[in-house]
Each structure stands twice: as structure tokens, then as C-alpha cells.
Amino acid sequence: xxxxxxxxxxxxxxxxxxxxxxxxxxxxxxxxxxxxxxxxxxxxxxxxxxxxxxxxxxxxxxxxxxxxxxxxxxxxxxxxxxxxxxxxxxxxxxxxxxxxxxxxxxxxxxxxxxxxxxxxxxxxxxxxxxxxxxxxxxxxxxxxxxxxxxxxxxxxxxxxxxxxxxxxxxxxxxxxxxxxxxxxxxxxxxxxxxxxxxxxxxxxxxxxxxxxxxxxxxxxxxxxxxxxxxxxxxxxxxxxxxxxxxxxxxxxxxxxxxxxxxxxxxxxxxxxxxxxxxxxxxxxxxxxxxxxxxxxxxxxxxxxxxxxxxxxxx
Numbered sequence: 001x002x003x004x005x006x007x008x009x010x011x012x013x014x015x016x017x018x019x020x021x022x023x024x025x026x027x028x029x030x031x032x033x034x035x036x037x038x039x040x041x042x043x044x045x046x047x048x049x050x051x052x053x054x055x056x057x058x059x060x061x062x063x064x065x066x067x068x069x070x071x072x073x074x075x076x077x078x079x080x081x082x083x084x085x086x087x088x089x090x091x092x093x094x095x096x097x098x099x100x101x102x103x104x105x106x107x108x109x110x111x112x113x114x115x116x117x118x119x120x121x122x123x124x125x126x127x128x129x130x131x132x133x134x135x136x137x138x139x140x141x142x143x144x145x146x147x148x149x150x151x152x153x154x155x156x157x158x159x160x161x162x163x164x165x166x167x168x169x170x171x172x173x174x175x176x177x178x179x180x181x182x183x184x185x186x187x188x189x190x191x192x193x194x195x196x197x198x199x200x201x202x203x204x205x206x207x208x209x210x211x212x213x214x215x216x217x218x219x220x221x222x223x224x225x226x227x228x229x230x231x232x233x234x235x236x237x238x239x240x241x242x243x244x245x246x247x248x249x250x251x252x253x254x255x256x257x258x259x260x261x262x263x264x265x266x267x268x269x270x271x272x273x274x275x276x277x278x279x280x281x282x283x284x285x286x287x288x289x290x291x292x293x294x295x296x297x298x299x300x301x302x303x304x305x306x307x308x309x310x311x312x313x314x
Contacts, residue, residue: 001026001027001028001066001067002062002064003020003028003029003065003069004060004065005017005029005030006070006071008030008036008071009035009037011172012212013033014031015216016216016220017031017040018041019216019219020220021043021044023220029043030044030046031046032051032056033048033072051072051097052089052096053096054096057096057097061100063105064104065101065104065108066108068097068108068109068110069110070097070111073143074139076117076178076275077178077179077180080138080275086142087138094149095149098158101158102158107157107158108159109160109162110159110161111161111219112147112150112162114143114146115140116167116280117135117278118133118144120136120140120278120280121134121278127237127280128237128285128286129236129286140278150234151163151233162225162230162236163234163236165236168207168208169209169212170211170243171211172185183201183272184248187199187248187249188252188303189306191256191261191264192256192303195263196264197263198265198267200268200269201268201273205276206242206245206281207242207243207244207245207279207281208242208281208282209241209243210238210239211302213305214295215238218238222293229291236285236288236293237283237285237288238293239289239295240283240296241295242281245264248299249261252303254300255300255314256314
């Protein structure tokens with residue numbers, strides 16, 4: 001078994017690599033990214049390169065890869081700020097990867113990381129599996145095109161594709177990234193690290209979220225499901241929970257009192273607000289639940305998991 005994870009140097013990609021290694025200890029796992037954090041096991045083959053380069057993709061896949069997790073992407077705020085870069089990586093890179101998979105001796109199984117950013121515009125109060133994607137930002141447009149490509153390549157038998165529409169992942173450790181939803185992790189991460197978080201949206205703002213632990217489990221589960229479980233639809237909206245900024249601050253208060261909750265201050269950012277208001281907040285996900293995907297029980301459970309995982313003293 002040979003696995004390629006694009007974006008394997010990222011937060012979710014590296015955690016996914018560890019989870020796959022634990023489940024499949026004999027697998028060869030290759031990670032492709034523009035850079036890697038220190039401390040990755042020597043068992044992982046770390047390859048530095050551009051996912052939008054045909055030569056890099058060909059070398060990363062080799063001739064015997066049978067499993068691909070495609071996580072590499074320019075995130076929402078970055079793709080909106082740099083139109084050309086977003087399309088080169090998120091669209092051209094995806095098409096190049098699919099074409100390279102098509103040339104392998106045997107069709108690989110491919111799990112594609114999509115996003116709820118595929119939805120936008122005038123939306124119902126609660127979205128479900130029948131809601132049509134109408135993206136209002138470049139990142140969302142790039143992701144939904146990727147979904148259609150994965151589905152079409154799967155229909156033709158070039159690969160066994162399946163796409164996951166991820167909620168906002170909370171809590172991400174480390175530094176803020178270019179995602180417009182970066183504040184959703186920052187409002188917990190920074191206060192827990194003793195730092196002020198400047199929240200760019202109002203406390204009434206809602207977000208549809210999933211923990212890193214459940215996100216990694218979703219990727220592994222998506223891979224392990226038989227092709228018959230997907231049927232003709234090769235994309236699924238992952239379960240999550242809806243949390244408002246106000247509810248998030250209240251959760252911080254329950255965990256650490258005023259000292260913790262008071263570290264969230266509000267500093268409106270019109271650019272971030274314009275992106276966030278296009279994103280959906282509530283979903284019904286009966287198909288994903290029937291397929292065995294799961295959401296987190298509560299925002300408190302997500303925060304406590306982050307505290308334990310990151311060894312934080314409150």
C-alpha cells in the first residue's frame with residue numbers, strides 16, 4: 001500500500017499521516033508540500049514541491065501509488081487576495097493530480113478535501129444534501145470545480161474518488177493562517193495561550209465547525225468506505241455543530257472564567273466580514289450520518305480536547 005498526501009506538511013495533513021500510519025503500519029506514506037514542520041517520523045517520505053507542477057506530481061505519485069489524499073490548497077482568504085495563485089494551486093493543481101492518477105497502472109482511491117465555501121448567495125436557513133452549491137468567493141468556486149472533476153474522473157473509471165465538504169476546523173494550533181475563518185480558532189487558541197484575540201466579526205456571527213480529531217477521522221473513514229457506499233454522488237457534507245462567537249466566549253468563561261473570556265476583544269474587519277457572511281451556518285447531514293461520519297458533541301468538548309492535546313494549563 002502506497003499513500004500520497006498532498007498538503008502533507010500542513011496541520012491536518014500531518015495528523016492524517018500519523019493516523020494512517022497507526023492503522024496501516026506497513027504502508028509507505030509520502031507527503032508532498034512546500035514545507036514541513038520539524039519532528040515528522042523518518043518513516044514518512046517528505047517531498048518538497050509545487051502541487052501545480054506536472055513534474056513534481058509525477059515524481060510524487062511514482063507508478064505504484066494506490067491511495068491519494070488531496071489536501072493541498074491556498075485557503076479562502078489567500079485565494080481571494082491572490083486570484084491567480086488560488087486558481088493555479090486549487091484548480092490547476094487538482095486537474096494535474098487527477099490527470100497523473102489517470103495515467104497510473106491501476107485506478108487509485110482518492111479523497112478530496114473540499115469545503116462548505118462551495119455554498120453562498122441566497123441560502124435556506126438550514127442547508128441539506130439537496131442544496132445547490134453557489135459559491136460567492138474564488139476559493140469556493142475552485143473547490144466545487146474540483147468536486148465535479150473528481151466525480152467525472154470517478155465516473156470514467158480513472159480513479160475511485162470521494163470528496164468531503166469540511167466545516168471550519170476548530171481549534172487549529174500554531175499561528176493564524178490566511179483563511180477568512182482563522183478567527184474561529186484564534187478566539188480559543190490565543191486566550192488559552194495567554195494572548196489577546198482580536199475578533200474581526202460580531203459576537204452574533206455563527207460558524208459551522210468540526211474538530212481536528214473528527215476531521216482526520218472523516219478522511220480515514222471516507223477512504224475506508226467501499227465504493228458502493230458512495231453510489232453516484234461522490235461528495236458529502238460532513239456533520240458539524242453550529243457555534244456563535246458569543247457561545248464560544250461563553251465556553252471560554254465556563255473553562256477559565258473572566259480572565260480567559262476577556263481576552264477576546266472585537267476589532268471589526270470589513271474584508272473578513274464580507275467573506276464570512278457568504279458562508280453557511282447550519283446544516284442537516286443525514287447522508288453523512290448514515291454513512292458513518294460523526295460530529296463533535298459540543299464546543300466545550302472541542303476546547304477541552306485542544307487543551308489536553310496541546311498540554312495547556314488553564
